[in-house]
Amino acid sequence: MIRFENVSKRYPDGTTAVDALSFEVRAGELVTLVGPSGCGKTTTMRMVNRLVEPTSGSVLLDGRDVAEADAVALRRRIGYVVQQGGLFPHRSVLDNTAAVPLLLGRPRAAARARAAELLELVGLDPAVFGPRYPDQLSGGQRQRVGVARALAGDPPVLLMDEPFGAVDPVVRDRLQREFLDLQGRLRKTVLFVTHDIEEAVRLGDRIAVYGEGRIEQYDTPAAVLGAPATPWVAQFVGADRGLKRLAVTPVLPGDLEEPPTLRLDDPVGAAAADLAARGARWAVVLDRAGGLHGWVPAEALSAPGAQGTVGGHARRMAAWVPVGAPLKEAFGTMLRHDAGWIAVTDGDRFLGVLTPTRLHMALRRSVEADSSGVPREDVRIESVG
Numbered sequence: 001m002i003r004f005e006n007v008s009k010r011y012p013d014g015t016t017a018v019d020a021l022s023f024e025v026r027a028g029e030l031v032t033l034v035g036p037s038g039c040g041k042t043t044t045m046r047m048v049n050r051l052v053e054p055t056s057g058s059v060l061l062d063g064r065d066v067a068e069a070d071a072v073a074l075r076r077r078i079g080y081v082v083q084q085g086g087l088f089p090h091r092s093v094l095d096n097t098a099a100v101p102l103l104l105g106r107p108r109a110a111a112r113a114r115a116a117e118l119l120e121l122v123g124l125d126p127a128v129f130g131p132r133y134p135d136q137l138s139g140g141q142r143q144r145v146g147v148a149r150a151l152a153g154d155p156p157v158l159l160m161d162e163p164f165g166a167v168d169p170v171v172r173d174r175l176q177r178e179f180l181d182l183q184g185r186l187r188k189t190v191l192f193v194t195h196d197i198e199e200a201v202r203l204g205d206r207i208a209v210y211g212e213g214r215i216e217q218y219d220t221p222a223a224v225l226g227a228p229a230t231p232w233v234a235q236f237v238g239a240d241r242g243l244k245r246l247a248v249t250p251v252l253p254g255d256l257e258e259p260p261t262l263r264l265d266d267p268v269g270a271a272a273a274d275l276a277a278r279g280a281r282w283a284v285v286l287d288r289a290g291g292l293h294g295w296v297p298a299e300a301l302s303a304p305g306a307q308g309t310v311g312g313h314a315r316r317m318a319a320w321v322p323v324g325a326p327l328k329e330a331f332g333t334m335l336r337h338d339a340g341w342i343a344v345t346d347g348d349r350f351l352g353v354l355t356p357t358r359l360h361m362a363l364r365r366s367v368e369a370d371s372s373g374v375p376r377e378d379v380r381i382e383s384v385g
Contacts, residue, residue, distance in 0.1 A: 001027040001189040002048060002157065007057035009043055017043040019213040021057070025206075027156075028187040034200035035210030035236070041193050045159050048191065049078045061157065076103055079150030079158040079188070083166045086146060087134040093119070093145050094130035100153040111152075118148040123178060140171040147179065151186070160192045164199070176202060197237050201225065201248055209233050221248040226367040245363065246328035253323060254377050255362040256344055256352030259284050264293055264311035271310050272301035284343065284350060285314040291348035292317055317343055323351055327362060330354055 002025040009018040018040040025031045033041035046052040047059050050071045058065045066074055080086075087096045097115035102108065116126035122144040134142055143163055150158055164172045164179075180203060183190065194200050200207050201221040209217045209224060216236075217229035225245040228234035237244065260283040262271050275283055275298040285293045294314040300306065301313060320343035321330050333342050334356065341353045354362075361381055369376040 001025055001029075001062060002191065003060040003063075004044070004047075005058045005060065007044075007047065007054045007059060009040070009047065009052060010055045016213050018047075018054075021215065023208060023215060023218050025189060025191060027189055029205045030183055030188075030190040030192060030203060031206050031208060032192045032194055032200035032204035033208045033210065034194050034197055036195060038212075039210040040213045041208075041210050042161055045161060045191050045193050048157070048159060049075045049080060051075075076100060076153060077155055077157070079153070079155040081143075081146045081150045081158065081160045081163045083162055087142060087149070089134050091133070092130065093124070093132050093134070093137070094126060096134070096145060097149045097152055099149060104153055114152055115148070118151055119145070121151075121182070122148045124148070138171075139167040140175055143167065143175055144178075147182070151188075156189055158188045158190045160190060162193055162195070165194070165196075172199075179203070198244060198247070201244055209236060220370075221245075222366060223370045226370045242363070243328075245366065246331060247326050249327045249363055249366045250324045251321060251327060251330055251344055251354060251362065252377065253344075253351055255358050255365075256354055257341075257358060258352050259341075261286050261350070262296065262310045263288065264309065264314065266310045268301050268306050268308055268310060268313065271296075272298065272306070275301065284317075284353070285310055286350055289348070290350060292320065292343055292345050292350040295343075319343065320345060321354075322346070327359055331359060334359075 004021050004023050007018060007021045008016065010016050021044060033044060035041050043052050047054050048061065048066065050066055058067070060066070088099070094112055094115050097118055098111040101111035101114050106114070116130060119126040119129060124141065124144055129137070129141065137145065146163065164175045167175065176199065192203060204221055206219060207221055207224050208215045211232050217224055217233045222245060224233065225237055225241040225248065228237060228241070260275060260278055260280045262283045262285050264285060264287055280298060282295055282297045284295050287293045294317045296310055296314045301310070306313065319333050319337040319339040321333055323344050323346045330342060333339070341355045344351045344354055364381050365376050365379040368379045368381065372379070
């Protein structure tokens with residue numbers, strides 16, 4: 001979709017902002033450009049919509065050199081989101097969002113209807129927020145409007161220049177989650193500029209890590225964190241890159257242990273005997289369909305006077321995550337509930353439990369899989385304890 005071919009940008013004072021840059025962004029891919037201030041990442045992005053013209057080389061969009069396109073027409077085909085949304089202060093939220101469809105020649109009623117749809121899509125009720133003006137919105141709300149406006153012309157490409165950098169951490173986390181969900185549904189081709197490696201890792205399908213005017217490594221988040229290509233990349237991603245990798249390593253079924261399970265309607269006596277025979281101190285409790293209901297300690301079933309069915313002694317399961325959740329989320333759930341294990345589900349279906357040892361092994365397998373070029377499920381690692 002987007003291809004840079006030996007692109008350089010040099011200014012008259014001799015400054016080289018980008019030097020012989022070559023990389024490709026596939027259709028539907030979200031690529032984050034990350035690096036310190038002044039490294040050339042924003043210059044790179046702005047050459048796609050010709051806000052900056054390259055000194056040499058070619059930037060191709062759908063196989064055509066953007067230099068051959070009319071700059072105004074080109075920009076109307078590309079969504080552009082900046083910090084604070086870049087909204088027109090004298091226009092309402094609805095009219096801000098409708099700006100691009102109107103420029104593309106759509107009737108006013110159709111443009112405003114499209115704007116209302118997109119405000120709904122980004123979680124803003126058009127009846128409530130449509131009549132407001134930018135200065136009546138919070139920072140997070142302005143960013144949502146900026147995203148909606150960028151999508152209004154249904155562009156195949158989005159350029160996002162540190163769009164969440166000016167909001168507080170709590171709002172930023174929520175915006176990142178919402179944008180990932182939106183991207184999962186729309187699958188736009190996105191170039192996303194950030195100076196924050198954690199944001200780059202969380203959002204990107206691939207990451208371009210910049211040095212000074214050049215890309216030091218272009219790879220998946222897991223590969224960048226697990227096998228930095230240069231000393232500069234290793235320094236930039238930080239000594240805690242193993243912890244950062246938790247955010248991009250999913251929980252897979254092969255990571256799980258299979259604990260003892262009981263059913264809600266199992267008789268207490270038989271269930272207690274079963275756990276005693278296994279030497280188990282607890283069991284996961286499932287409903288008739290195999291869905292996760294809770295858990296029960298063995299001592300509750302073997303206590304004097306215990307009777308009835310397992311369901312009468314089961315406890316609520318507070319610590320659980322869905323399969324595919326990042327290991328970071330799983331680890332955070334363990335810590336939040338002071339749990340020695342957490343349940344993992346596929347929808348309502350119980351799959352198994354994740355322990356700290358299994359979490360560590362999953363991370364090690366992920367690193368080994370990247371370094372060996374094999375699927376993670378094919379890696380076998382001995383337990384350390």
